[in-house]
Amino acid sequence: xxxxxxxxxxxxxxxxxxxxxxxxxxxxxxxxxxxxxxxxxxxxxxxxxxxxxxxxxxxxxxxxxxxxxxxxxxxxxxxxxxxxxxxxxxxxxxxxxxxxxxxxxxxxxxxxxxxxxxxxxxxxxxxxxxxxxxxxxxxxxxxxxxxxxxxxxxxxxxxxxxxxxxxxxxxxxxxxxxxxxxxxxxxxxxxxxxxxxxxxxxxxxxxxxxxxxxxxxxxxxxxxxxxxxxxxxxxxxxxxxxxxxxxxxxxxxxxxxxxxxxxxxxxxxxxxxxxxxxxxxxxxxxxxxxxxxxxxxxxxxxxxxxxxxxxxxxxxxxxxxxxxxxxxxxxxxxxxxxxxxxxxxxxxxxxxxxxxxxxxxxxxxxxxxxxxxxxxxxxxxxxxxxxxxxxxxxxxxxxxxxxxxxxxxxxxxxxxxxxxxxxxxxxxxxxxxxxxxxxxxxxxxxxxxxxxxxxxxxxxxxxxxxxxxxxxxxxxxxxxxxxxxxxxxxxxxxxxxxxxxxxxxxxxxxxxxxxxxxxxxxxxxxxxxxxxxxxxxxxxxxxxxxxxxxxxxxxxxxxxxxxxxxxxxxxxxxxxxxxxxxxxxxxxxxxxxxxxxxxxxxxxxxxxxxxxxxxxxxxxxxxxxxxxxxxxxxxxxxxxxxxxxxxxxxxxxxxxxxxxxxxxxxxxxxxxxxxxxx
Amino acid sequence: xxxxxxxxxxxxxxxxxxxxxxxxxxxxxxxxxxxxxxxxxxxxxxxxxxxxxxxxxxxxxxxxxxxxxxxxxxxxxxxxxxxxxxxxxxxxxxxxxxxxxxxxxxxxxxxxxxxxxxxxxxxxxxxxxxxxxxxxxxxxxxxxxxxxxxxxxxxxxxxxxxxxxxxxxxxxxxxxxxxxxxxxxxxxxxxxxxxxxxxxxxxxxxxxxxxxxxxxxxxxxxxxxxxxxxxxxxxxxxxxxxxxxxxxxxxxxxxxxxxxxxxxxxxxxxxxxxxxxxxxxxxxxxxxxxxxxxxxxxxxx
Numbered sequence: 015x016x017x018x019x020x021x022x023x024x025x026x027x028x029x030x031x032x033x034x035x036x037x038x039x040x041x042x043x044x045x046x047x048x049x050x051x052x053x054x055x056x057x058x059x060x061x062x063x064x065x066x067x068x069x070x071x072x073x074x075x076x077x078x079x080x081x082x083x084x085x086x087x088x089x090x091x092x093x094x095x096x097x098x099x100x101x102x103x104x105x106x107x108x109x110x111x112x113x114x115x116x117x118x119x120x121x122x123x124x125x126x127x128x129x130x131x132x133x134x135x136x137x138x139x140x141x142x143x144x145x146x147x148x149x150x151x152x153x154x155x156x157x158x159x160x161x162x163x164x165x166x167x168x169x170x171x172x173x174x175x176x177x178x179x180x181x182x183x184x185x186x187x188x189x190x191x192x193x194x195x196x197x198x199x200x201x202x203x204x205x206x207x208x209x210x211x212x213x214x215x216x217x218x219x220x221x222x223x224x225x226x227x228x229x230x231x232x233x234x235x236x237x238x239x240x241x242x243x244x245x246x247x248x249x250x251x252x253x254x255x256x257x258x259x260x261x262x263x264x265x266x267x268x269x270x271x272x273x274x275x276x277x278x279x280x281x282x283x284x285x286x287x288x289x290x291x292x293x294x295x296x297x298x299x300x301x302x303x304x305x306x307x308x309x310x311x312x313x314x315x316x317x318x319x320x321x322x323x324x325x326x327x328x329x330x331x332x333x334x335x336x337x338x339x340x341x342x343x344x345x346x347x348x349x350x351x352x353x354x355x356x357x358x359x360x361x362x363x364x365x366x367x368x369x370x371x372x373x374x375x376x377x378x379x380x381x382x383x384x385x386x387x388x389x390x391x392x393x394x395x396x397x398x399x400x401x402x403x404x405x406x407x408x409x410x411x412x413x414x415x416x417x418x419x420x421x422x423x424x425x426x427x428x429x430x431x432x433x434x435x436x437x438x439x440x441x442x443x444x445x446x447x448x449x450x451x452x453x454x455x456x457x458x459x460x461x462x463x464x465x466x467x468x469x470x471x472x473x474x475x476x477x478x479x480x481x482x483x484x485x486x487x488x489x490x491x492x493x494x495x496x497x498x499x500x501x502x503x504x505x506x507x508x509x510x511x512x513x514x515x516x517x518x519x520x521x522x523x524x525x526x527x528x529x530x531x532x533x534x535x536x537x538x539x540x541x542x543x544x545x546x547x548x549x550x551x552x553x554x555x556x557x558x559x560x561x562x563x564x565x566x567x568x569x570x571x572x573x574x575x576x577x578x579x580x581x582x583x584x585x586x587x588x589x590x591x592x593x594x595x596x597x598x599x600x601x602x603x604x605x606x607x608x609x610x611x612x613x614x615x616x617x618x619x620x621x622x623x624x625x626x627x628x629x630x631x632x633x634x635x636x637x638x639x640x641x642x643x644x645x646x647x648x649x650x651x652x653x654x655x656x657x658x659x660x661x662x663x664x665x666x667x668x669x670x671x672x673x674x675x676x677x678x679x680x681x682x683x684x685x686x687x688x689x690x691x692x
Numbered sequence: 693x694x695x696x697x698x699x700x701x702x703x704x705x706x707x708x709x710x711x712x713x714x715x716x717x718x719x720x721x722x723x724x725x726x727x728x729x730x731x732x733x734x735x736x737x738x739x740x741x742x743x744x745x746x747x748x749x750x751x752x753x754x755x756x757x758x759x760x761x762x763x764x765x766x767x768x769x770x771x772x773x774x775x776x777x778x779x780x781x782x783x784x785x786x787x788x789x790x791x792x793x794x795x796x797x798x799x800x801x802x803x804x805x806x807x808x809x810x811x812x813x814x815x816x817x818x819x820x821x822x823x824x825x826x827x828x829x830x831x832x833x834x835x836x837x838x839x840x841x842x843x844x845x846x847x848x849x850x851x852x853x854x855x856x857x858x859x860x861x862x863x864x865x866x867x868x869x870x871x872x873x874x875x876x877x878x879x880x881x882x883x884x885x886x887x888x889x890x891x892x893x894x895x896x897x898x899x900x901x902x903x904x905x906x907x908x909x910x911x912x913x914x915x916x917x918x919x920x921x922x923x924x925x926x927x928x929x930x931x932x933x934x935x936x937x938x939x940x941x942x943x944x945x946x947x948x949x950x951x952x953x954x955x956x957x958x959x960x961x962x963x964x965x966x967x968x969x970x971x972x973x974x975x976x977x978x979x980x981x982x983x984x985x986x987x988x989x990x991x992x993x
Contacts, residue, residue, distance in 0.1 A: 049930055054927060
């Protein structure tokens with residue numbers, strides 16, 4: 015029992031006052047001369063025993079009344095099972111927050127954590143008063159109100175029956191905020207908040223470290239944790255696909271990352287990967303406790319377009335993170351316009367080594383012949399030496415880049431004007447004397463841009479000599495992909511508008527040094543163009559529920575099919591170039607059709623980084639982090655009948671005590687007929 | 693103008709009379725006031741023999757005017773009558789310690805003494821022979837019967853100096869007095885009768901056996917009937933000194949029941965033996981007691 019005003023406990027000593035008065039008055043009983051005692055004696059013999067008993071009763075009544083009144087002033091609050099003996103308080107406002115994030119789908123002994131959570135909600139409903147106004151909010155990353163009203167107990171089973179865990183993570187702060195806002199808006203004085211959750215550590219998102227509840231009314235909060243503290247679980251948390259499209263017939267190297275979240279149990283499971291609806295990989299995997307495993311799989315792109323892949327591991331207790339969807343783009347032929355004079359032969363050979371088999375359709379043109387129609391149909395533009403553009407030729411090229419076009423510029427003295435015109439950094443470019451050599455600095459690990467190259471290739475690259483030496487200043491380091499030993503940029507990339515420009519400081523002719531004649535020239539040119547192509551796939555795609563924006567052609571109709579067969583709708587892109595993709599509630603693939611043809615396929619996966627770890631925090635920790643004030647934790651092994659009541663912070667019983675004190679005084683008056691008894 | 697009876701009765705209240713210091717004055721106030729008040733009562737006179745004429749005063753009844761004298765003298769005179777002096781009245785006043793109890797203006801003994809004084813005054817005024825006996829456990833004082841006016845002085849002096857005595861032993865006293873008073877007459881007993889009712893009735897029967905008429909004034913204090921005390925009280929018996937602590941409010945009901953039983957017993961006993969039983973409390977106006985006496989006196993004529 016606690017006291018809200020313990021200072022008033024001093025008044026309990028006042029219970030001794032009637033006793034003192036009683037003892038004091040005993041010594042001061044007045045003596046009265048009376049004519050005869052003959053009648054008194056007879057009556058007294060009959061009555062005095064009862065008088066004494068009644069006197070004792072009165073004394074006890076008075077002492078108890080004073081003690082109870084003093085206790086009432088001290089505002090006692092009883093806790094534990096005793097609290098359940100007192101009838102319900104005034105009807106209040108109750109908000110139940112039920113976590114339905116995908117970690118709640120953790121299975122075990124025939125039921126999921128969510129099933130257990132639903133049972134707890136039903137038990138909570140049974141413990142509430144019928145007149146309590148109850149709001150049931152289901153939350154994951156968002157909070158959704160599914161019930162609001164009285165007589166919750168009668169409706170709760172029907173409401174919960176159709177609810178299942180989602181594929182979203184948990185944002186506990188958002189859920190609690192929604193619950194508190196609901197309660198704060200309520201006029202009823204008694205406010206209770208129940209949070210039924212597995213209290214994943216990942217549920218405390220940034221920005222909700224504290225809900226700043228100091229100003230609001232008091233809400234009695236009950237945290238009802240469900241599920242074990244640590245669950246054995248292995249998740250496929252990432253599938254890495256090639257950044258650049260693969261050509262049909264090529265192999266795409268796909269990396270699959272898995273993590274064993276159990277700190278003690280070794281995980282053994284089969285990993286199966288299907289690609290283009292064919293099972294292409296199956297292997298028994300073993301991951302040590304707490305370890306991660308990366309597997310690289312080579313997948314043959316046997317068709318062009320967007321190829322769907324699914325990586326599945328043998329199921330464990332949390333199903334949603336056992337499957338991961340991904341897409342690989344197998345590219346079609348791309349139109350590349352080559353603008354180069356005398357040096358165009360080497361570049362053309364590099365871009366399209368064997369005519370007809372290349373995935374690029376190279377069209378050799380010149381600055382004079384180039385039209386805007388050519389640019390409209392082109393995917394990329396390669397500018398080499400041999401020709402100098404006029405000043406006015408650069409404006410259409412800039413527009414081409416802004417609208418999403420890609421340009422690769424081989425920077426020589428002839429193309430210097432193009433480079434200066436297209437770079438937004440305003441670089442200073444100075445050429446050294448003919449025959450002055452420079453070499454490329456070994457970049458260490460292979461940058462993603464040069465992913466087809468191996469380490470050995472890069473070491474070989476660093477031995478090549480380039481002439482003449484070029485000194486370029488004004489390029490921000492983050493744009494530089496490779497540098498010369500002198501520190502000046504060798505390859506840099508600038509993005510503006512929707513497109514990008516890649517600058518390669520090399521002359522693609524024999525006089526430019528060792529590059530043209532080296533075996534590295536062809537893949538470098540090839541990769542430079544392909545890596546710049548639009549629509550690089552997103553690997554394992556979007557997180558569940560996340561909206562995204564896609565670049566599309568203006569004025570074209572697109573139809574979308576979302577995972578789970580939830581919706582398929584037609585969206586017209588209008589005059590803009592952006593198509594807004596709605597967040598998908600389920601993992602799978604979003605297919606976007608352009609005029610009946612599959613235009614794009616995007617994978618959707620739950621954010622395994624958030625929920626798969628299944629590391630539960632203590633409910634106290636969650637409550638403290640959120641800044642909850644008046645809370646109690648109801649452990650999973652408690653029963654609601656006793657445990658939930660016991661977990662209540664207590665009931666203030668001052669009004670009961672005051673009523674009891676008044677009742678005792680009334681009894682005292684009735685028994686004593688106070689006028690006649692001191 | 694004759695004074696209003698109601699106003700006169702106000703003067704006959706014991707607390708008013710008790711303020712007077714002199715017993716003679718007190719007795720006179722009671723009796724004269726009482727007689728004046730009787731002018732409008734059915735009692736037209738209390739004497740059978742003519743005593744004297746007195747000049748008519750305004751307000752007196754015209755029926756008492758002697759018209760023959762008026763014819764002779766042309767003045768109004770009224771006739772005053774006197775009773776025969778053939779009654780021997782004995783006043784028995786209990787002066788036991790219990791009679792010293794009083795919660796109001798005075799004690800029961802004060803009331804009893806005043807009552808005896810008034811009766812003696814009235815009786816002497818009617819030429820009755822009056823004797824007085826004071827007693828507690830035994831007879832303490834006896835004043836023999838006389839009807840002369842000087843005798844009143846002795847009676848009143850004795851009554852004025854009366855003080856409480858010891859315990860009550862009424863029955864033996866009554867037997868003793870019954871043996872002493874040979875000639876039949878009127879016995880007026882003024883007592884609180886705190887004794888065994890059966891013994892008291894035996895004593896009174898002894899008087900009746902001797903042919904006496906008895907008027908009994910049972911004097912009680914109002915608190916003896918109501919037991920109206922607050923809180924816890926230790927009662928001290930005034931006769932025995934015995935103490936008893938009790939809650940009066942609690943024993944009150946039983947006490948009242950016992951007292952009523954006792955009073956009923958006495959009243960029935962008196963009625964059975966043709967004794968005029970008058971219960972008076974110390975706040976009862978004296979005229980009621982005197983009327984009771986006069987009623988008895990008339991019946992004895």
